[in-house]
Amino acid sequence: xxxxxxxxxxxxxxxxxxxxxxxxxxxxxxxxxxxxxxxxxxxxxxxxxxxxxxxxxxxxxxxxxxxxxxxxxxxxxxxxxxxxxxxxxxxxxxxxxxxxxxxxxxxxxxxxxxxxxxxxxxxxxxxxxxxxxxxxxxxxxxxxxxxxxxxxxxxxxxxxxxxxxxxxxxxxxxxxxxxxxxxxxxxxxxxxxxxxxxxxxxxxxxxxxxxxxxxxxxxxxxxxxxxxxxxxxxxxxxxxxxxxxxxxxxxxxxxxxxxxxxxxxxxxxxxxxxxxxxxxxxxxxxx
Amino acid sequence: xxxxxxxxxxxxxxxxxxxxxxxxxxxxxxxxxxxxxxxxxxxxxxxxxxxxxxxxxxxxxxxxxxxxxxxxxxxxxxxxxxxxxxxxxxxxxxxxxxxxxxxxxxxxxxxxxxxxxxxxxxxxxxxxxxxxxxxxxxxxxxxxxxxxxxxxxxxxxxxxxxxxxxxxxxxxxxxxxxxxxxxxxxxxxxxxxxxxxxxxxxxxxxxxxxxxxxxxxxxxxxxxxxxxxxxxxxxxxxxxxxxxxxxxxxxxxxxxxxxxxxxxxxxxxxxxxxxxxxxxxxxxxxxxxxxxxxxxxxxxxxxxxxxxxxxxxxxxxxxxxxxxxxxxxxxxxxxxxxxxxxxxxxxxxxxxxxxxxxxxxxxxx
Ligand SMILES: Nc1ncnc2c1ncn2[C@@H]1O[C@H](COP(=O)(O)OP(=O)(O)O)[C@@H](O)[C@H]1O
Ligand SMILES: [Mg+2]
Numbered sequence: 001x002x003x004x005x006x007x008x009x010x011x012x013x014x015x016x017x018x019x020x021x022x023x024x025x026x027x028x029x030x031x032x033x034x035x036x037x038x039x040x041x042x043x044x045x046x047x048x049x050x051x052x053x054x055x056x057x058x059x060x061x062x063x064x065x066x067x068x069x070x071x072x073x074x075x076x077x078x079x080x081x082x083x084x085x086x087x088x089x090x091x092x093x094x095x096x097x098x099x100x101x102x103x104x105x106x107x108x109x110x111x112x113x114x115x116x117x118x119x120x121x122x123x124x125x126x127x128x129x130x131x132x133x134x135x136x137x138x139x140x141x142x143x144x145x146x147x148x149x150x151x152x153x154x155x156x157x158x159x160x161x162x163x164x165x166x167x168x169x170x171x172x173x174x175x176x177x178x179x180x181x182x183x184x185x186x187x188x189x190x191x192x193x194x195x196x197x198x199x200x201x202x203x204x205x206x207x208x209x210x211x212x213x214x215x216x217x218x219x220x221x222x223x224x225x226x227x228x229x230x231x232x233x234x235x236x237x238x239x240x241x242x243x244x245x246x247x248x249x250x251x252x253x254x255x256x257x258x259x260x261x262x263x264x265x266x267x268x269x270x271x272x273x274x275x276x277x278x279x280x281x282x283x284x285x286x287x
Numbered sequence: 288x289x290x291x292x293x294x295x296x297x298x299x300x301x302x303x304x305x306x307x308x309x310x311x312x313x314x315x316x317x318x319x320x321x322x323x324x325x326x327x328x329x330x331x332x333x334x335x336x337x338x339x340x341x342x343x344x345x346x347x348x349x350x351x352x353x354x355x356x357x358x359x360x361x362x363x364x365x366x367x368x369x370x371x372x373x374x375x376x377x378x379x380x381x382x383x384x385x386x387x388x389x390x391x392x393x394x395x396x397x398x399x400x401x402x403x404x405x406x407x408x409x410x411x412x413x414x415x416x417x418x419x420x421x422x423x424x425x426x427x428x429x430x431x432x433x434x435x436x437x438x439x440x441x442x443x444x445x446x447x448x449x450x451x452x453x454x455x456x457x458x459x460x461x462x463x464x465x466x467x468x469x470x471x472x473x474x475x476x477x478x479x480x481x482x483x484x485x486x487x488x489x490x491x492x493x494x495x496x497x498x499x500x501x502x503x504x505x506x507x508x509x510x511x512x513x514x515x516x517x518x519x520x521x522x523x524x525x526x527x528x529x530x531x532x533x534x535x536x537x538x539x540x541x542x543x544x545x546x547x548x549x550x551x552x553x554x555x556x557x558x559x560x561x562x563x564x565x566x567x568x569x570x571x572x573x574x575x576x577x578x579x580x581x582x583x584x585x586x587x588x589x590x591x592x593x594x595x596x597x598x599x600x601x602x603x604x605x606x607x608x609x610x611x612x613x614x615x616x617x618x619x620x621x622x623x624x625x626x627x628x629x630x631x632x633x634x635x636x637x638x639x640x641x642x643x644x645x646x647x648x649x650x651x652x
Contacts, residue, residue, distance in 0.1 A: 187342055188375035190362040192389035192440065202388075206379045 039259035047253040057260035066244070066261070070268065073241040076155060077223035080162040081216050084170040087163070088215065092174035096181065107175070110168050118165065122232045125161055126152060129233075153235030161233035162223050169222075170215040177211025213276060221269050241265055291354060293318045293444050293476040294339060294367075299348035301334050301500075308334040309345070310500035316444075316478060317492075321470050323479045325487040326497030327523070332480040333372070335497075336446045339478065341365050353443050363392070368437035372448040372480075374429045376421040382408070382432050383417040389440040407439035410469065427458045434466075444476045451486070463490055484524050488512065496520045516557055518650050521569040528575075528614045530568040534560050534649065542649040544568050548610040553586050554647030565652045572615040574646035577605060577632060581639040588641040593632040605632065607640060616640065 039057055044050040060066070095106045113121060128134055129151040136148040151157050185207070189199040205212070227242040234240075241261065248258030294316040301309040308331045316322045324332040337343040339350055341362035350357045352365060368389070377385050386407055390400045408414045411431035421429055430450060437445055450466075451459045467490045470477045481487050487494050488508040495505045496519075504511060504520045515521035518529065532546035542556035544566055552568050560566050581588045591607040591614075598620075605616045622629075632638050 182373075182375070184371055184373055184375040185377060187340075187362070188369070188371060188377070188436075189388070190342075191340060191367075191369045192436070193363045193392035194388075195361075195363055198392065203377060 035259045035262055038255050039263055041256045043254065043256060049255050057256045058264070060257055061260050061264050069239060069241050069244060073224050074268070076159060076162070076240065077220050080159060080166060080223045081220045083159070083163050084167050084219050085212065085216065088167060088170035088174050092171050092178050095175050096178035103179070107172075110171050113168065119228065122161060122165070122229060125164055126232055129157055129160070152233065153237040155238055157233040158230055158238050158240070161229040162226060165229055166219040166223060169218040173214040173218065174208065174211045177208045181207065217273055217276060220272065224269055225265060291318070292316060292351070293320065293353065294478065295351040296335070296339070297349040297351070299335075299338060299345045299350065301331070301338060301343060302346045307500045309338065311348075312500070312502045314495055314502055314505055316476060319474050319476055321467065321477045321479065321490055321492045323481060323487040323491040323494045324497055325481055325484060325494050328482055330497040331500040332482075332497055333448055336369070336448055336478065336480055339444075340367055340369050340446055366442055367444040367446055368440050368442040370433045370437050370445065370447040370450045372450070372452060374421075374433040376429060376432055376436070378421055381417065382413065382419050382421070382424075385421070385432055386436045386439050389436065393440070403439050407435040410438065411435045426453050427462065430454065430462065438473065438475070442475065444478060446478050448480045449482070459486075466490065488524070496523060498523070515569070515648065515650070518567055518569070518652075521648065521650060525571060526615065527569045527571050530570075530612065531652075532566065532568065534562050534564050534566050537562055541644050542566070544649050546612070548612060550589060550609060552647065553644040554649040555645065557648050558651040560649060560651060567650050567652060568647055569650055570642055570647040572604070572617040573602070573619070575614070575616045575640060575642040577607070577616055577618060577638045577640060579638065581641055585641060586644055587647065588639060591638055591640045593634050593636045593638055595634050596632065598627075607638070609640065614640070
């Protein structure tokens with residue numbers, strides 16, 4: 001009797017794990033293994049991945065050209081994360097302090113842009129920043145500038161595109177952690193003589209670290225690998241690692257090299273996330 | 288100086304929408320006084336405290352701290368500290384860091400901070416827990432940390448919002464005595480919010496009894512209990528019997544009242560009541576006696592029927608019928624016997640109720 005129950009239990013657990021495990025294997029482990037395999041291959045005369053196995057693809061990744069691209073991508077993504085954080089924090093703070101029914105409205109407003117296609121939104125942004133677009137026209141008419149500013153096809157344009165696209169991913173986790181925040185603690189800080197800035201630095205920021213952490217990862221990871229934004233805002237003149245990968249799998253047809261860079265990028269992002277979580281865990285262990 | 292007060296509220300009003308959370312409250316709290324705001328939940332105690340601390344701006348009226356008009360002075364520039372109802376300790380800081388916070392904000396030197404934090408933790412008897420985080424401590428310990436965190440700043444005034452509310456009865460009693468002793472030792476003005484009348488009576492120098500945003504009466508525990516000036520205060524503090532009627536005679540300090548069923552009582556005349564006015568006689572259960580043979584010609588003496596008795600150790604609580612009126616009378620058990628019959632009357636028996644006019648109050652309706 002007991003035996004059958006135990007067997008049943010075992011079967012049940014297996015049954016419960018089956019769907020999740022299945023998805024994980026089919027959509028994560030297998031593709032990853034495939035990419036890994038391809039990254040170790042060379043190419044035949046038709047540019048198809050082929051034997052013999054080689055480490056050349058990885059060696060190529062460490063070419064200064066690509067190292068610099070990695071550094072540039074990471075730098076621009078860190079900047080994106082920082083700027084979204086600076087913009088999102090006051091917004092999330094404002095939302096969290098609204099009366100309850102207004103919070104729902106604001107959350108909706110933050111999410112509404114998602115309902116418009118990302119490409120369309122990026123094209124709209126591109127239009128705004130064109131040489132004869134509204135921004136330049138306005139500045140010219142105001143007499144603040146005498147000739148249009150070249151905004152598109154610069155790192156600045158890519159940065160604007162990334163910040164614009166990723167902003168909701170920073171606002172929402174921040175809002176979630178600020179909404180749960182116990183505001184009597186802020187009053188306690190003020191009661192003890194802390195002005196607004198010191199209350200923010202000493203009390204609010206440390207206690208909302210989990211939200212900042214989540215938001216930063218949600219922004220940083222897609223930014224490093226971003227492709228469409230770089231393509232459209234950079235006008236083909238700005239290169240980031242995501243775009244390189246796309247090129248290898250597309251025009252250049254160099255799948256083994258594309259796979260190698262993808263894997264390196266994954267390692268970089270994973271390590272960054274782990275370091276970040278480690279810092280965050282230290283902050284949070286006290287809570 | 289004649290008008291030298293630690294804190295003064297002058298005609299303070301706080302409206303939320305059109306509801307007055309604080310309704311024309313004026314009070315003057317003396318230096319080194321233990322002053323309590325006492326009243327049922329929702330009567331505006333916390334709001335008063337938050338107005339003094341600067342977290343809420345009064346709709347009208349003025350707050351003075353140390354004789355200075357506060358106006359728009361933000362909380363962090365007021366020389367008061369608060370012990371919050373929920374303690375509001377910083378969860379990401381150790382006990383030590385929590386207590387040091389206020390001094391750091393003031394820019395006190397490290398050495399001085401360490402010394403004073405040590406002293407403050409000594410004062411609340413928690414030096415051994417300096418390195419703990421708030422969540423690793425019991426409610427009572429957290430309460431002491433909150434106290435130390437406020438006291439270490441040596442504020443002019445300490446505001447305490449039901450600081451013992453979350454503690455169990457035994458610990459609460461202990462902390463009441465500790466707090467009172469501590470207040471006397473450190474010589475800081477305490478403004479103490481509570482809804483527990485016994486707590487207010489045992490700890491306070493003076494009490495403001497609040498209801499619906501109004502401060503109904505301000506006075507010493509003795510005054511509040513013995514000479515309430517309105518029905519609400521008489522009812523809220525301790526137990527009392529109310530007999531409603533009309534004033535039929537006035538004689539200086541005393542007024543005579545004829546109640547609904549024809550009985551006539553005399554008590555202290557409060558609120559300058561005049562003949563013909565509707566009034567209420569308030570008499571506390573322990574201030575009446577039940578006797579077998581009344582003294583001839585004494586006032587407030589009527590034959591009654593015992594309805595029920597309850598022996599509660601220190602006294603016997605008797606419920607009597609005076610005509611159709613039901614009254615509580617508490618008789619002290621001043622002798623010790625094991626015979627239940629010795630504890631006064633039995634239900635159904637006749638007895639005489641009597642009390643002195645000095646022991647009853649005739650209050651406005
Ligand atoms: N921020 C607020 N907004 C609206 N009403 C409030 C607010 N704060 C308190 N009140 C109301 O004011 C009244 C007094 O509240 P409070 O001062 O907290 O009472 P107490 O501390 O005596 O229980 C209550 O009716 C409460 O609902
Ligand atoms: Mg309250």
